Amino acid sequence: MVNLRHFAYFVAVAEEGHFGRAAERLHMAQPPLSQAIRRLEAELGVELFHRTTRRVGLTEAGRAYLARARAILADVDEAGHEARRVAAGAVGHLAIGCVGSATYSLLPTLSRHLAAELPGVDFAFRGEMLAPDQVEALRAGAIDIALLRPPVADISLTVTLLRRDRLVVALPVDHPLARRRQIRVAELGRTDLIVHSADRRSVMYGVVLGLLRDAGVAPRIRHEVGETSTLVTLVAGGLGLAVVPEPVTALALAGVAYRPLVRPAATVDLSVAHRSDRTEPHLGRTVDVIRRMLRS
Incomplete structure (x- = not known):
């Protein structure tokens, strides 16, 4: 039965044009190589090489077989490379x-x-x-x-x-609290608030309400939204203030200011x-x- 070793033997002989040089390239003795090629030809039922005392040349069948053998060996090499990349987490x-x-x-x-x-x-x-x-x-x-x-x-x-992110207040730039360097939680009880949606079970909804509750503040929620971008857009439109994680400040939107939230300082994971x-x-x-x- 033909196996990958036969393909490698055949390609080496075809490329070297000489059994001795092919055997050296394969790090094996010449007689076993010659025998392996004979068995391959017998298995296929065709002659792959013209043999003379000086060189070995491919027959027409051999030339056709060489192209396929090279492709198969290349596919096997690629399969091994791919398997190693998968095992390494690279693909x-x-x-x-x-x-x-x-x-x-x-x-x-x-x-x-x-x-x-x-x-x-x-x-x-x-x-x-x-x-x-x-x-x-x-x-x-x-x-x-x-x-x-x-x-x-x-x-x-x-x-x-x-990581733990600090909470900040997003507010319209023309809001009176925007003139402050920092804002206390207690001051949010006198403002309209925009929060993430309770219906969609937002974690931030619970965080904000818990923060206000602990500070003894009754929230004045005017809008509930599902997306942070929408929340900040409503703040820019002057519709209320919002408590958000500090990374939201990366969403720089005209008309919105961000101020630290203190007393108590709060974080969200x-x-x-x-x-x-x-x-x-x-x-x-x-x-x-x-x-x-x-x-x-």
């Missing part, structure tokens, strides 16, 4: 979901880091995803990695804290999550890149 496809603040502050830099470190991995990004939507997308396989705001109660997911049963090397390497980028 694959991944979809990454991002909460609104990560969409604006992290995604541009993250996409460049991933392209530089894992050029063989095809990345797709879904921005402006609330944490509950990301959890459902992870379960369904619609995304592979999530940058989200915990808590995440699903025990089938691996969740790793990346950002984590990376994926399904615990996902063990592909390229997924693990991507999570490592994300963690290293955030640490730096």
Whole structure:
């Protein structure tokens, strides 16, 4: 039966035009090489070489066989290379979901880091995803990695804290509080607020209301929205103030000012999550890149 070793033997003889030189190239004795070529010809039922005392030349059948043999050996080499790249996490496809603040502050830099470190991995990004939507997308396989705001109660997911972001106030530039260098939580009780939607189970909705409750402030919520970009746009339109993670300041919009929130200072976590049963090397390497980028 013809095997890959026969292809390698045949190609060496065809390229060297001499059994002795081919044997040296293959690091073997000449008699076994000659016998292997004879067995190959017998298996195929054709002569592949014209033999003389001085040289070996290809027959027409041999020339045709050489082209196919080279292609097969090249495919085998490529298959091995591809397998090693997969094992090393250098190839694959991944979809990454991002909460609104990560969409604006992290995604541009993250996409460049991933392209530089894992050029063989095809990345797709879904921005402006609330944490509950990301959890459902992870379960369904619609995304592979999530940058989200915990808590995440699903025990089938691996969740790793990346950083803690300070909370700031987004407000219209002509609002009286915009003249202040910093804003106290208690002062938000006298203003109209724009918040992320409670109906869509936004983590930020609970964070903001908890912050106001702890400060003894009764919230005046005027608008609930699903996307961070919409929230900031409504602030720019003078429709209210919003408490947002500091990375949202990367979304520079005319008419919006950002001020630190103090007394008490507050933070919100950002984590990376994926399904615990996902063990592909390229997924693990991507999570490592994300963690290293955030640490730096």
